[in-house]
Structure formats: structure tokens, C-alpha cells
Amino acid sequence: MTTRIRETRRRLAREGPVRTRPVERDFETISLPEADCDRLRDLLLAERAETVVEVGLAYGSSALAIGEALVAAGRPRPRHVVIDPFQRSIFSDAGWDVLCAAGLAAISELLTEWSSTALPRLLAGGLVADAAFVDGSHRFHEVFVDLYFLRKLVRPGGLVVLDDTDAPSVGAAVRYYERNLGWTEIPDAFAGGTAGRCRAYRLPAAVTEPPFEDFVP
Template sequence: MTNGERAARIDEVRRRLHRDGPPWTRGQGLDFETVSLPRPDCDLLRDLLVAERAETVVEIGLAYGSSALAIGEALSTVGSARPRQVVIDPFQQSIWSNVGWDLLRDAGLDRVATQIEAESSTALPGLLAEGLVADAAFVDGSHRFHEVFVDLYFLRRIVRPGGLVVLDDHWAPSVRTAVAYYERNLGWERIPDPFPGGSRQHIGNDPGAALVDRCAAFRVPEPGDDPPFTAFRSFWTERP
């Protein structure tokens, strides 16, 4: 099977998922639409990773698999001889009934993807110890501040210098505040308008707050000495 044929197979599974919905849901109304990255944003994520020529991508949070399929399509489009996709989700079986992983298998991505059913706070140190070097990461796991902060701490050491860290739900104050530390204190560079025309949402889901892009992307800087504690810069973001 050629890379083009692999990408076409993945695209067909993606089309079916967004047209018909997943074969199983938690049964909570519009749960799939609420939890999953919408197809237009998935397309933009795919295009961003293709433009970066990403060959190894780490994703935190699998759920229904919409973003994971887009990442897999990007890897197939790039056509690396050794693509690698690592998806971390401790609840894929217990909460999501393996629906996301089953869709990845339907798309033929189990040949390049590895599923880790563990908390990202324990899975990421293992990947670091293994020596994994990723070109990009997509963060859509726990949205609690301390857990996002820990995810970014390890991804800073896993994603190569110049690579990308993309965050979903950047409208959430907890997510915005966590990444703001790395931006303001460690030199992470925010990429301007990485998802042109993508979804937007009010900060904190407050209609009176600013409207911001749902997803944000940051470039990991070249390694250097960590700044002294005396150079600490406040990273509290705007209130919703």
C-alpha cells in the first residue's frame, strides 16, 4: 500500500466518523461533538503537521479518536520511512470503551501507533527515559492546571528543539495559565494564527470574555540554561 492509499484509507474513516458519529458513545447527548476536535480543526491540525514534516507525534488524550486520526493522516502524507504516533489515554478502555483505538485500527494506524493506557504524568517520563524524540505533540488530556503543567514539563524535554506543542481548549483559563509559564519564562514561541479559520471560544466559556482560538501552537526553543529563580516572571493570565 502506498502512502497515498494509506492516507486515503484514514481520510475515509475520518469522514465516516464525522458524518455518522462514532460507533459507540457515553450516551450523554452531544458527547462526541463536545469532546472531540471538530473536523475543520482536525484538518488544520493535519495541515500544520504536514507543513512541519512531522514524523513522530505524541498525543495526550485519545477519547473518540478524531484528532488522532488527523495526526495519523498527517504522518501518512509526510511519508516518513519510520513514522511513529504515541497516544496516551488512561481511560480509553474504562471510559471510552476503546472506540478511539478501534477507529485507529480501522484506519490501519495500529502499524505506526502505540497506545499507552496510563496517566500522562507517568507515561511521559517513561517515554523520556526511553529516549523518544518527537517532532510535535498535541495536548488534550486533563485540563487541570497542575496536570497540564506537568505534561508540558515533560514534553519540553521530549519534543525536539524547534518542534511544536499544540494545545486544544486554549480558551480554558487553567490551560492558558499553564502554558503561559513556558511562554513567559522559558522562551516558548507562540505561532501566530496556526489554525486560520478554526474554532473560537470565549475565555472561560464566559460570553462577556474575549474570544480566542480554540487551539494554540508553540515552538519549543533551542535548549539552554534554565533562568535563575530570581528571573521569574509572573504568568497569571487574564481572568475570564
């Protein structure tokens, strides 16, 4: 099955999706580049991740990399929860269709709603993830809320990976968690990829709440 996924990934990177939004070079602009997808896959594979939450699907490049890692890890119950409120209405299921073409429908679940409502519902349902990949809204307040709930959904010591951290809004949101809540960036996790774009963070071994007086700007 990993061969089928890799072939689908290569074809998507080489030829692009069957359909795109009517925006010039939309796929090339918003999709995670193939080299960064490789590094994301390798991170999750080294983690032996079994459950991964992804915020933002679009054309499916990163989702295929995550699916490849989940299958290759060989864990008994791989699960990929993908959240994208615009997958059907704006992207015409382009990303979901490519996941299905790769044979990943059985381990994938698509939630076509805002992450701000999906993530707390997953938390209330008892989901525990090994890792998360965040590439949804790039508005500061929405990234911040995504990370707030992922901090509770991802197991202690797990991984949170973000795309487009070179955007000031995304970078500022994750810096709060790094400076105040003990998230530790994994050095060189995306070395050789797109400079400054993706960063991976290791969560602390336990969830603790610091006194409000200790806030670090």
C-alpha cells in the first residue's frame, strides 16, 4: 500500500490536482512542497504515530505524506482525522479524492467544519493523538485556538507541526506556546526543505498551567 501512496504523491507533485480553484498557480502556492512532505512523513514515521490530526486539507499533499507515515509505521489502528470546512464547498473534494485514490479512505476521516468547533468536540469525545499538523487558517486568533485545543488533544510528549510559520500571524501564535508552555522546537526537523516554512515542536511530558503572573510576551 505504501507504494500506491508514494506513486499518488509523486503524481500529484508532478502533475498537480485534477481540479483547482480559479486562482493562478493555486496548487503550487498553498500546497506543502514535496521535500517538506518527505520530512513530515519521516518525522511521523520516527514517532511511530498511530493517530494524527490535520487542520487544513486543500489539495492533499501533506495528507498523503501523513497517510504514508501512518501506513508504514504498522501500528494496529492508524487514524487520520482531517479538518477542512472548505474542502467540499471551495476545493470540490480535490484533496479528499486524492486520499481515496491512494487507498487511504479506510483510515481517514474528513470533518468539513471549522477547527474551532471540531477540535473541542474531538477532545470531548476522548480522542488522543500522537501528533498534529496545522495548515488551516493563518489568522492569529484561529491558529492560537487550534494550538490551544491541540495541546490537550496531542498526548504529552507528542508532536505539533506547523506550516507557514514564517507568516507573522502563525509565528506569533506558536511563540506563545513555546515561551510560556514549554513547547520545544525540534532543530533541523525540516532542514533541506523550504527555509523557515515548517517547524516541529515537542510537547512537554506533562500538561501544566503556569501562574498568570509568569506570562512571557
